[in-house]
Structure formats: C-alpha cells, structure tokens
Amino acid sequence: MQRSRFILAIGLMASLAGCGGKVVLGGDPQLSVLDATELPVPRGADLSGGVQPYYVGAFDRLTIDVFGIDELAQRDIQVDANGKISYPLVGVIDVAGKTAGDVEKLLTERLKASYIRDPQVTVNIKEMVSRVVTVDGEVKRPGIYPVVGRMSLLRVIARAEGTNEFSKLDDVVIFRTVAGQRYAALYNLDAIRHGAYPDPEIYANDVVTVGDSRSRRLFKDILAVFPALATPIVIAVDRLAN
Template sequence: MKLLHLTSGLLLGALAACASTPPLASSANVTVVAADALPAPTRADQTVAQRPYLIGPFDKLAINVFGIPDLSGEVQADASGRVSVPLIGSVDAAGQTPAELAATIARGLRGRYVRDPQVTVNLKDTVSQVITVDGEVHEPGLYPVVGHMSLMRAIATAKGVSEYAKLDDVVIFRTVENRHLVALYSLKAIRRGNYEDPEVFAGDVVVVGDSPGRRLFKDIISGSALLTAPIILLQRL
C-alpha cells in the first residue's frame, strides 16, 4: 500500500474531471439540433390533449346545476368515492371524469325533478390523484397529477434535487393490475436528451437516490484541515 499526497486543488480537479458532463445525444424520440435551429412550437404542440382526470376518494368537487342554487355547491367524495347529490342521493363518482359525473347527475335529475338540467362539475381539490416524490429532493411529499406529468416535472414540483442526489439512481415504483413494478432511470441522461422524459401517473412513487460520495466529499471540503494541509489518500497496489 502506498500513500498519495494530493493538495485540495488537485483533488478538486480530479473530481471535476470524473464528473464531466456527458454530450447531448439523439435517441429514438429525441433529436438534437443546433442552438440556432431550435424551432418554435406549433399551436398543436401547445394544445396537446390532456389526460382526463379520474375522480377518486376524498376529492373535492364543485357541482353546479344552472339556475338552481339549491342543487349546486361543493361536495367531497367519501372513502368509497361516492358523493351525495340533492334529490338523487348517493352517486358513485370514483373512476369517472368530471364531465362524466355531470352527465350522470343530469340523467338522475332529468324528467322527475328538472326538465332539462344543465350540470357542470369542476375539480376543487384532489387527494386521490397524487404522486409521491421522496429521497434526495428539496421538498419530499405528495403532489397532485392533473393532466400529463413527466419525471422531470415531478422532481421540479418537489423543488428539484438536493446537493446529495445521485442523478443516475432515480426509481419509479408503480402498481399495474396488482403487480408491483419498479424501474430505474438516469435523470442525468434524460437531461442530456439520451432518452425521452418518461411519464408518471397517479399512484407512482418517485425516489431520488442518495450519493454517499457527494456526502463524503462535502465532509472533506468542509473540514478546516483541508485549507492548511495536504490530503492523504490510501491506494492499494
């Protein structure tokens, strides 16, 4: 075993070289173009269809029956996803979109109670359609998913990764047809365009990994001895 004496400057340079930024690269769904050739999005790009929102347990909804205040107001779905509507009673809202629920309520009111009911349902607050973002992000927690959300947007919603994040160790947990699935992603590669930013769905759990090396380096450079003495590293022959 031999001793290597490195000054702080040399250590920083070596670490910087090891952490060099990978080049941009095209993939099946990502095309790299020159900076001055990046086109503006079209109108169709900016009005891409959103994934329909599905009502779930404990969601808060605003129901409006046009011209009939007594039948309008805010309701909250119960644990089974049902809402109580005046005159027609309990309605199963779980799994329906707001527009579908409005149509269901209109059918229940039409004829017996209201000749031609005009019903709208709007989402006020979502509890069921959320993702969990955990690990090395600034604000771990539960975040609502309305429309399309990608992995990068989910992490940005949690205020971004922390200084100790391991960007090539981002895991998504998902349940599909009672099967528990897990997939590993590299946020660094996604940022460089190596592959497409994957979509996340309500119920997903996103965990950003921890980098022990970053923590160790932080501890080393925060020590006062680094400023006055060389660093001694042990290297096996």
C-alpha cells in the first residue's frame, strides 16, 4: 500500500514539474507585449477618469454653481453614458476627458455667448464613478476598485486584500489601452516587494491579473489524499515551485 502511494506521489510530482514552466505572455495580434518598464502612460482621452488631474468620465456627478444666479446655483448633474451633460442656457456639451477646470472654462464661454456678463462658474466633482481599476485572478477579493490619487501595483493588490495561497507572484499582468492600442506587461510581484525594480503606476481602466500557481493548488490536493507523505512532498514541491 505504501509502495503504491509512493509511486502515485512520484507521478503527481512529475505533473507538478510540468506545471512550473515559464509563463508566456501574448499571442493576441491586437496586443503589444512590452518590457515591464515600457508601458506607455494613458492620455486623457484614454481614461474615463485619470490620475492627477482627474478627467471627467461617464456617470460621474458634477456640482455646478454660477455665483449670483439663483436658477443656476448648486446644480447636481450626472454625466451621461456618452460623456455629455445638459445645462441651462448652454445646452448639451461634451465633458468627457476634461478636468473640472476645463468644464468651468467651457461653461463660462458658453454663458458669455448667452449674454450673461462675467459669469463666475464653479465646477466640483461630487461623485467619481468612472475612475476604476479591475483586479482579477488569485487575490483575496477580486473586483473593481476606485483609483484615488496616485496608485501603484502594490497598492492596488493591497486594496484587493492581498494575494492568496495560490498566487503566482511572478505572473502578474497589467493590461492597458492607449490610443486604441492594447498593451500588456508582465511583472514579478515578489521582486517589486523586495525592491528589485520600481512599483509601476496604475491608471484608471487598467486591468490587473494575478496568476494561479497550479503546482501549489495540485499540491494541496495531494496532501488531502496522502497526508502521511506530507513532509517529503512539501520539500520536493517547494523546490519545484521555486
């Protein structure tokens, strides 16, 4: 019986070794795969919301006030799905990809054209809906998270409550779209944690995926079936996984 278990364990260990191959990134002809340090920075038009400054995007809520005009005071307006708002005396304007300051200038120009003398316009972003990053794969809480201020890969992973026991730390990919072109870069999270190279910045609309260590997952299944062989398999799998 012990001999049969040993033979089966050896076979499973061989399978583990086959799972530990080098990760290959890419294959999609529409995807440009670059070195990790070369991902381009998104332009304002690439973002539903940006980072320092914030660019207005679909479904964001704005508070717009024109000083001294009661009909235009403290109006809460939601940006529609096409990035546009409708405002009295101005009509429909496109605000997507613009900062709050840009919207102020645009409204001021339009109100002047409507014969309002020296309009004092204030635009504040009341609710940020469009500035998000998607975190997927082997993290404790995959999901969509708001990008507040400057965000980095380590901070985004922490926002998702960190990696889990099956995370493959050298298989972390950031997907980004710039000017209609999709890009991807492969990172080693453990190397970043140890200062081997800089923690990359994360922007709105990025998608971060953390790979699955199949060898560790299979190893846990082995322990459930063969608990008596735990110690020698732990040593072997640890060597294989690293």
